Amino acid sequence: FFISFFGKAPAVFQTNWFMFSLLTEIIFFVSIRTRIFVLYSRGPSWVWSVLALVAAGIGLGLPFTQTGHQFLKFARPEGHHFIWFLVVLTGYFIVIEFAKLGYYAMQAKMAVKKEG
Numbered sequence: 001f002f003i004s005f006f007g008k009a010p011a012v013f014q015t016n017w018f019m020f021s022l023l024t025e026i027i028f029f030v031s032i033r034t035r036i037f038v039l040y041s042r043g044p045s046w047v048w049s050v051l052a053l054v055a056a057g058i059g060l061g062l063p064f065t066q067t068g069h070q071f072l073k074f075a076r077p078e079g080h081h082f083i084w085f086l087v088v089l090t091g092y093f094i095v096i097e098f099a100k101l102g103y104y105a106m107q108a109k110m111a112v113k114k115e116g
Contacts (some may be wrong), residue, residue: 023045023089
């Protein structure tokens, strides 16, 4: 992922890091809000969903605005960076889900051992 920024201006890396970090945090909170696989769980509340979408929209849109360019020194992201985002964020989601499910499975085994 980071090799795609080699030789680019620092603003390109900073912009993509900002957007990527925001999306990973949203994905993390979507995942850990339930003990089961997130796609089998009940969806988040409408308030949480709206706030997450607004945050993602602002975070992804900011680099395309004058505010993002002038005050935050963001660079306009290139199209292939979004492909990288999709690939890496999908992998990130899968790793989080496996870690979460493994953690809760381990907790359940430990609880059974304590009882027995």
